[in-house]
Amino acid sequence: MVEGVTLDCAKADVESSLTSFFEILGGIDMILVAYGQSGDQEFLEVDAPAAAELFATNFTSAAAWCLAAARIFERQSYGTLLVIGSVAGDRGRRSNYIYGASKAGLGVLVQGIAHRLSKCGGRAVLIKPGFVDTPITAGIVKKGPLWSKPDTLGRVIADAAVRGGPIVYAPSYWRLILLIIRAVPAAIFHRTRL
Numbered sequence: 001m002v003e004g005v006t007l008d009c010a011k012a013d014v015e016s017s018l019t020s021f022f023e024i025l026g027g028i029d030m031i032l033v034a035y036g037q038s039g040d041q042e043f044l045e046v047d048a049p050a051a052a053e054l055f056a057t058n059f060t061s062a063a064a065w066c067l068a069a070a071r072i073f074e075r076q077s078y079g080t081l082l083v084i085g086s087v088a089g090d091r092g093r094r095s096n097y098i099y100g101a102s103k104a105g106l107g108v109l110v111q112g113i114a115h116r117l118s119k120c121g122g123r124a125v126l127i128k129p130g131f132v133d134t135p136i137t138a139g140i141v142k143k144g145p146l147w148s149k150p151d152t153l154g155r156v157i158a159d160a161a162v163r164g165g166p167i168v169y170a171p172s173y174w175r176l177i178l179l180i181i182r183a184v185p186a187a188i189f190h191r192t193r194l
């Protein structure tokens with residue numbers, strides 16, 4: 001049986017929502033945190049409330065769901081937390097560093113939860129997608145071999161649900177790309193328009 005619940009995840013009462021899901025289901029095997037907003041970088045740079053809202057959605061509220069999930073999985077001694085971060089969180093670049101910062105913060109949190117849950121049988125996995133053709137990227141021209149379809153990401157996430165982690169690049173070639181991007185010295189990086 002499948003039952004849907006509509007929720008504003010940035011405003012919901014996380015503890016009571018998860019407690020009621022826990023009671024209805026009699027335990028929780030897996031939680032996927034997959035919501036987020038990208039925002040317009042130039043607008044976010046000049047509009048402090050918009051930037052605060054992006055951080056509240058992508059980091060503060062997502063962190064609250066992750067921490068509540070960790071408490072449940074620790075208590076149960078099982079359960080998998082899957083969280084969608086982004087390769088944008090690996091290095092700040094001028095075209096999207098506000099979104100990137102929100103995902104970087106979330107990434108460190110999930111890594112820490114993975115470490116914590118490793119002691120009790122639970123798991124936490126951070127999925128880091130590259131470019132995916134979904135509504136969040138509607139305003140971007142989708143050209144070139146680095147763009148993936150949502151189905152591809154779905155398969156990576158389904159796989160990460162049962163093995164691997166705690167950090168999964170999606171698709172996996174992004175690990176190498178980001179290894180190189182992180183290694184570029186600032187003096188060279190600052191000359192790019194990334």
Ligand SMILES: NC(=O)c1ccc[n+]([C@@H]2O[C@H](COP(=O)([O-])OP(=O)(O)OC[C@H]3O[C@@H](n4cnc5c(N)ncnc54)[C@H](OP(=O)(O)O)[C@@H]3O)[C@@H](O)[C@H]2O)c1
Pocket residue numbers: 007008009010011034035036037038057084085086087128129130131132133134135136137
């Ligand atoms: N697509 C990419 O290239 C890419 C790359 C890296 C990471 N990601 C991450 O992947 C995740 C999924 O994004 P997507 O690519 O699948 O784009 P998407 O189709 O636009 O999905 C984002 C979803 O988040 C939901 N959402 C936003 N704020 C919410 C809130 N407060 N409460 C509940 N739901 C909320 C949106 O719901 P509504 O439609 O109702 O607003 C939408 O369904 C996001 O975390 C995104 O940052 C995407």
